[in-house]
Amino acid sequence: MPGLEDLYREIILDHYKNPRNRGTLEPPAVRGEGHNPLCGDEIEVFLIVKDGIVEDIKIAGQGCSISQSSASMMGVAVKGKTVENARAFIARIKHMLSIDEEGEPDTSIALGDLEALTGVVKFPVRIKCAVLSWNTLAEALDIAAE
Amino acid sequence: MSFDLQRVRADFPVLAEVINGKPLVYLDSANSSQKPNAVIDAMTSFLQHDYSPTNRSAYTMAAHATDLYEGARTKVARFINAPRAEEVVFTKNATEALNLVAHSWGSANLSEGDSIVLTHMEHHANIVPWQMLAAEKGFTIRWVPLTSDGLLDLTNINELLTGASAFSFTAMSNVLGTINPVKELCALAHQHGAIAIVDGCQSVPHMPTDVQDWDADFVAFSSHKMVGPSGIGLLWGRENLLDAMPPFLGGGNMISDVKLEGFTCADLPAKFEAGTQPITEAVGLAAAVDYLTAIGMHNVRQHEREITAYALETLTNRFGDDIVIHGSRDINQRGATLSFAYRDVHPHDVSQVLDQHNVCVRAGHHCAKPLMRLLGANATVRASFYLYNTNDEVDALADALAEAGDFFTL
Numbered sequence: 001m002p003g004l005e006d007l008y009r010e011i012i013l014d015h016y017k018n019p020r021n022r023g024t025l026e027p028p029a030v031r032g033e034g035h036n037p038l039c040g041d042e043i044e045v046f047l048i049v050k051d052g053i054v055e056d057i058k059i060a061g062q063g064c065s066i067s068q069s070s071a072s073m074m075g076v077a078v079k080g081k082t083v084e085n086a087r088a089f090i091a092r093i094k095h096m097l098s099i100d101e102e103g104e105p106d107t108s109i110a111l112g113d114l115e116a117l118t119g120v121v122k123f124p125v126r127i128k129c130a131v132l133s134w135n136t137l138a139e140a141l142d143i144a145a146e
Numbered sequence: 147m148s149f150d151l152q153r154v155r156a157d158f159p160v161l162a163e164v165i166n167g168k169p170l171v172y173l174d175s176a177n178s179s180q181k182p183n184a185v186i187d188a189m190t191s192f193l194q195h196d197y198s199p200t201n202r203s204a205y206t207m208a209a210h211a212t213d214l215y216e217g218a219r220t221k222v223a224r225f226i227n228a229p230r231a232e233e234v235v236f237t238k239n240a241t242e243a244l245n246l247v248a249h250s251w252g253s254a255n256l257s258e259g260d261s262i263v264l265t266h267m268e269h270h271a272n273i274v275p276w277q278m279l280a281a282e283k284g285f286t287i288r289w290v291p292l293t294s295d296g297l298l299d300l301t302n303i304n305e306l307l308t309g310a311s312a313f314s315f316t317a318m319s320n321v322l323g324t325i326n327p328v329k330e331l332c333a334l335a336h337q338h339g340a341i342a343i344v345d346g347c348q349s350v351p352h353m354p355t356d357v358q359d360w361d362a363d364f365v366a367f368s369s370h371k372m373v374g375p376s377g378i379g380l381l382w383g384r385e386n387l388l389d390a391m392p393p394f395l396g397g398g399n400m401i402s403d404v405k406l407e408g409f410t411c412a413d414l415p416a417k418f419e420a421g422t423q424p425i426t427e428a429v430g431l432a433a434a435v436d437y438l439t440a441i442g443m444h445n446v447r448q449h450e451r452e453i454t455a456y457a458l459e460t461l462t463n464r465f466g467d468d469i470v471i472h473g474s475r476d477i478n479q480r481g482a483t484l485s486f487a488y489r490d491v492h493p494h495d496v497s498q499v500l501d502q503h504n505v506c507v508r509a510g511h512h513c514a515k516p517l518m519r520l521l522g523a524n525a526t527v528r529a530s531f532y533l534y535n536t537n538d539e540v541d542a543l544a545d546a547l548a549e550a551g552d553f554f555t556l
Contacts, residue, residue, distance in 0.1 A: 004502055004553065008495075013554075039494055040511045040524040062524055064494035065554070129494065 021075035032140030071133035176530030188433035243366035243381035248275035258284035296473035317349035322473030374434030
């Protein structure tokens with residue numbers, strides 16, 4: 001049986017206790033909103049996308065350590081990156097979390113701190129916590145592209 | 147009969163499970179209860195020796211299965227002191243039972259300008275069916291608020307009930323454990339000409355039930371929370387109300403005749419039992435009723451009062467201000483369901499640490515989001531106890547909570 005330390009790596013607890021890019025952005029920033037109806041976790045992702053670059057990102061909402069730390073690490077990973085890179089990152093993370101999507105993800109993308117989320121796969125009920133912010137980011141990117 | 151906890155535990159095989167060297171500590175009975183051998187054996191034996199369809203074929207086995215199925219109805223009726231077995235309708239679950247009342251009684255009796263009264267502590271099953279119907283019919287829903295210690299605030303109840311057609315409320319909150327004064331609430335409803343609909347899901351499994359003493363009009367509850375199988379729920383209703391209601395689901399079994407021009411309904415209870423019914427589940431439910439009756443519902447309630455008192459005392463002594471237990475502290479006003487917040491640790495993370503110790507609790511909104519908003523919480527941890535839980539299991543919960551606290555110190 002996997003232990004708690006497989007799930008709650010040091011880096012995850014650090015992002016949970018000290019979330020990065022926490023806050024909101026005013027329009028013209030776009031806003032994506034994600035809910036986990038089973039547990040009530042909520043994530044809001046605010047984005048400023050200019051010339052194909054994610055110039056700024058802020059994250060609000062509330063939830064468990066996995067959903068909140070995943071969101072915090074996500075903000076760090078995509079801020080300043082191109083939209084294309086951000087979308088590739090979403091596909092890469094979902095693949096890592098064993099969520100099947102169409103197409104092959106680019107596994108050469110370096111995961112950095114997000115490597116810590118690999119342990120979540122051993123706790124299937126928590127995968128939905130880890131993926132919530134990434135689905136919300138995808139929605140916000142779609143809105144920004146409109 | 148005296149209550150022997152160790153003998154009760156021996157009746158539930160799953161309680162002997164050991165996972166990774168640790169015993170199972172099942173504290174999620176408000177969600178669904180475990181099953182005694184009596185229920186498991188009754189269902190297995192029925193499937194091995196007696197299974198056949200009910201209420202249609204003429205052979206001996208089918209007649210025997212029909213007797214068992216209808217016998218379950220009689221046992222349930224006796225268990226809740228219903229005047230007639232025909233007033234007990236089998237459904238898929240309690241949610242379907244409440245939907246039946248909303249759609250069948252509600253669609254025949256509610257229209258624009260009417261109102262019904264619900265409370266802030268209802269389960270979604272006693273909210274959403276009414277909201278669905280209200281969107282269609284245009285009636286309004288009024289809400290009974292709560293006091294700060296999680297009881298119904300009846301200060302303005304007469305105003306709320308004035309002109310109302312129905313008052314639908316839970317007998318016991320699935321989040322707070324609050325036991326509501328059902329008899330008083332039914333009387334209030336009737337004083338104002340409203341019918342009284344009781345969600346008995348959390349109360350019927352845990353204390354004696356007398357629908358005639360309550361003077362209720364409908365009572366919905368489920369089998370799977372009262373040591374019976376899932377897949378079968380119950381609606382009791384007054385015969386005159388059920389008779390006057392249109393059918394809910396249409397199909398086989400619920401008709402008296404079908405012609406190209408239309409159909410006529412069967413008598414109660416078949417009128418509300420379309421299609422093949424949960425036959426094996428009814429057999430299991432009958433065994434569950436026999437089991438609880440033999441133990442005695444007063445004994446179940448008394449055991450739960452004791453374990454609730456012990457849990458409130460233990461958790462408060464060990465964690466002080468680090469734990470916030472929602473609802474009343476008075477065991478006369480609450481059942482054995484405890485929702486709480488523990489420090490700043492998110493309920494999912496608490497439940498994950500508890501799971502490492504095989505301590506099974508529910509973390510989430512418990513299908514009562516309006517109540518959760520009132521509590522200012524997205525989620526709570528809920529530990530719920532039943533006739534088979536022990537004080538040692540309360541201690542196991544407390545030990546695991548302490549570890550969660552160490553792990554997530556912010």
